Amino acid sequence: MSFYRVVVEEAGGPEVLKIVPMELPQPGPGQVLVRMAATGVNFIETYRRAGVYPAEYPFVPGSECAGTVEALGDGVTGFRVGDRVATMWGKQTYATHTVIDAAKAVPVPDGVPLETAAATLSQGITAHYLTHSCYPVQDGDVVLVHAGAGGVGRLLIQLSALRGATVIATTSTDAKAEIARAAGADHVLSYDEVPTRVRDLTDGRGVDVVYDGVGKDTFDSSLAAIKVRGMLVLFGGSSGPVPPFQLQRLNTSGSLYVTRPKTGDYLRTDEERHWRTREVFDLVAAGKLDIHIGAAYPLADTAAAHAALEGRQTTGKTILVP
Numbered sequence: 001m002s003f004y005r006v007v008v009e010e011a012g013g014p015e016v017l018k019i020v021p022m023e024l025p026q027p028g029p030g031q032v033l034v035r036m037a038a039t040g041v042n043f044i045e046t047y048r049r050a051g052v053y054p055a056e057y058p059f060v061p062g063s064e065c066a067g068t069v070e071a072l073g074d075g076v077t078g079f080r081v082g083d084r085v086a087t088m089w090g091k092q093t094y095a096t097h098t099v100i101d102a103a104k105a106v107p108v109p110d111g112v113p114l115e116t117a118a119a120t121l122s123q124g125i126t127a128h129y130l131t132h133s134c135y136p137v138q139d140g141d142v143v144l145v146h147a148g149a150g151g152v153g154r155l156l157i158q159l160s161a162l163r164g165a166t167v168i169a170t171t172s173t174d175a176k177a178e179i180a181r182a183a184g185a186d187h188v189l190s191y192d193e194v195p196t197r198v199r200d201l202t203d204g205r206g207v208d209v210v211y212d213g214v215g216k217d218t219f220d221s222s223l224a225a226i227k228v229r230g231m232l233v234l235f236g237g238s239s240g241p242v243p244p245f246q247l248q249r250l251n252t253s254g255s256l257y258v259t260r261p262k263t264g265d266y267l268r269t270d271e272e273r274h275w276r277t278r279e280v281f282d283l284v285a286a287g288k289l290d291i292h293i294g295a296a297y298p299l300a301d302t303a304a305a306h307a308a309l310e311g312r313q314t315t316g317k318t319i320l321v322p
Helices: 043-050 114-134 151-162 174-183 196-201 219-224 248-252 270-285 299-310
Strands: 004-008 017-021 031-041 065-072 084-087 097-101 142-145 166-171 187-190 207-212 226-234 257-259 293-298 317-321
Touching: 004 299, 017 299, 031 114, 031 299, 043 299, 065 114, 084 114, 114 151, 114 226, 114 270, 114 293, 114 317, 142 151, 151 166, 151 174, 166 174, 174 187, 187 196, 207 219, 219 226, 293 299, 299 317
Parallel strands: 142 166, 142 207, 166 187, 207 226, 226 257, 293 317
Antiparallel strands: 004 017, 031 065, 031 097, 031 317, 065 084
């Protein structure tokens, strides 16, 4: 098959992911046709495939990708055939080719391989807005990053360290602790050591900010580890959603701040989107931000990629390559 895509015809396990031939799509006005170099695999795609999140069947998964422009729709400016581009706002990217709105495509610098670009945007943009906007990390801050060996966790450690912070990370195993240290964490703790060890490491003061993507299982210890007038940035819930809690706890714990951000609110304009992607790609190109691709599967083996992701058998980013 010259052109093909992955189709989900019904809700189910990885076995419902089917390779289907397709005709080469044509870009409409304001769009570009992109030949895929790679597409990123994200947990939300497994949720939609399984029916956990609503979806209209059949559908082609995927939103994050990188590749080469092969054709331009009417009215497109700023791109030429042959340009290297990436996006995290695409549609139907589990394919050899896809059509992307030109306004949502960003150029990939020459120093960044396209496979790396496909693995960068979703997690890289998340880590950028968390450390630059939700709580702008400053030189001398002490930062606590939960799940420091995870995809976003590794990037949070690196970006916080680049901004001059001392970084404390949590992990669940010795092997993951080594990953967090390699990313630049100054101290690595097990989850049950927070907040006692955090207070010891900060002379009783607590951390300036906690970046918590775990949620229910770490929420209480996160609050207990924060300094007076510090902030908890709750950006995910891998252990489940945080139950309702009394706001008065923030008062009695030291006039704390809690925020629950989502990506869309930190990418509200084209200018903001291009600023974040440019800074992230520049750091990758300069060798200052390491993007770890844990596994690259052929597009024909998408089912195996989903099974590995759901089985927690992966580290770093998983990508699909046509």
